[in-house]
Amino acid sequence: MRDSSTGAVRRFVETFTNLGALPMALWVVIGAFVVESMAYFGVLTLMSEYLSTNLHWGDRWAGLAVSFFTMAVTLFMLGVGSLAEGLGIRRAIILALIITTLGRFIYSFAVGLSPGLGIVAILVSLLVIAIGDAILQPVCYAGVKQYTDEKTSSMGYAMIYALMNLGIVVMGTLSAWLRPAVQDLIDGKATEAPGAVVRLMAGISGSGIQAVNWSCVIINALTFVLFLVLLTRKAESAAVRCIQVEKTEGAVRLPAWPRMKAYFVEGPFSNGRFLFFIFMMLPVRTLFAHQWLTCPQYILRAYDKGVADHMEWLVNWINPMIIFLGVPVLTALTKRVNVYTMMLIGSLVSALPTFLLCGGPSLSLLISYFVIFSIGEALWSARFLEYASEIAPPGRVAQYMGLAQVPWLLAKGTTGLYSGFMLSRYCPAGAAPEQMQTGTLWFIYGAIAMTTPLGLWLARKWVMSGFRHS
Secondary structure: OHHHHHHHHHHHHHHHHHHHHOOHHHHHHHHHHHHHHHHHHHHHHHHHHHHHHHOOOOHHHHHHHHHHHHHHHHHHHHHHHHHHHHHOHHHHHHHHHHHHHHHHHHHHHHHHOOHHHHHHHHHHHHHHHHHHHHHHHHHHHHHHHHOOOOOOHHHHHHHHHHHHHHHHHHHHHHHHHHHHHHHHHHHOOOOOOOOHHHHHHHHHHOOHHHHHHHHHHHHHHHHHHHHHHHOOHHHHOOOOOOOOOOOOOOOOOOOHHHHHHHHHOOHHHHOHHHHHHHHOOHHHHHHHHHHHHOHHHHHHHHOOHHHHOOHHHHHHHHHHHHHHHHHHHHHHHHOOOOHHHHHHHHHHHHHHHHHHHHHOOOHHHHHHHHHHHHHHHHHHHHHHHHHHHHOOOOOOHHHHHHHHOHHHHHHHHHHHHHHHHHHHHHOOOOOOHHHOOHHHHHHHHHHHHHHHHHHHHHOHHHHHHOOOOO
């Protein structure tokens, strides 16, 4: 028994120590993804409120726009992201960072334009950012595969996911400090002398939310510069695994229709169990979309100023910090556990705490919801991405990552269709807390999410009878 326990501890420790032998290029790729994700989530968390309040679009149109944006990111992964893999890791990431920096500049600049031109600028900027992020994410995951081996791949995927969430924590802390400080200075409500940064951002932004938007432009631009300096062509060449790309020199490419048939009719799309598995995750994924479509406005409207001013601490701090700490440890502890089992347990843990919010606004219950929900996410999220990437044939990692993201695409698209309406009905702007019906709002969302663990449990024998392990 002692030998068995000692061996388990040794394997657990080796899971982490093996990362030290991996090339520096892995950490540069992960770093680019992490810091750019800070800018992405910094803008996304405030996007609904920015469009609804600062640009006067209203909850419904703001929800649709945010849904369009997040859905477009995933949709473009099916095409643009997979094609960009053929550029090579370094060139594809450089291209993605240039595109996202440009898009975020247009997005932040649009508030000063006329209403009609501002709408056009916002829609164009969201489209541009979506293309850039659609290139960045699958290529960075392809980079993780290229710079890890079979022994270290699980932890490689866990680390990029965990560190991304640490970046969100940092961005949430920055946003929670900068947004209210700038807004109070602009409104003449500052209780103490503002620092130089706050005065500068107040002068160039015009609102607390805009100050965060412009800071994300700066973060994005700095990421591009640092990546260009750190990932040289020599560092890029230090691959652990040789990953072929689909488009090779001299290769014969089939006409468009046969290629589409091979992509959509054959492969994973022809496997009914695999399709059920990934699409059954759609309902619980709607809770992730509500992290930016519903939670920010819910906290800003239903809670007092002391809580509302620290909204980012709740939305962008608790969940990402638990993911940062929990994903590597839980991945190491459960790497031998069946992926389907982890999906079932994790989705149940994610869905159940939603019903804690049915009793109305309560800070303690809200924190409990974020904590339990995040533990559930930590149980299954990284393992799902690992499975999708590792079963991909050579040169098609980005395509398989895109296929696995289709349910996420639908979750983001469908959630935005009703989130604005639900907010305007159950948690409208300007209403007193006693006039809101937020308990009904969260009961409906919890019931939707619970269909995932229920469906996975009912179909477990059928799916497991033909389930392929990565």
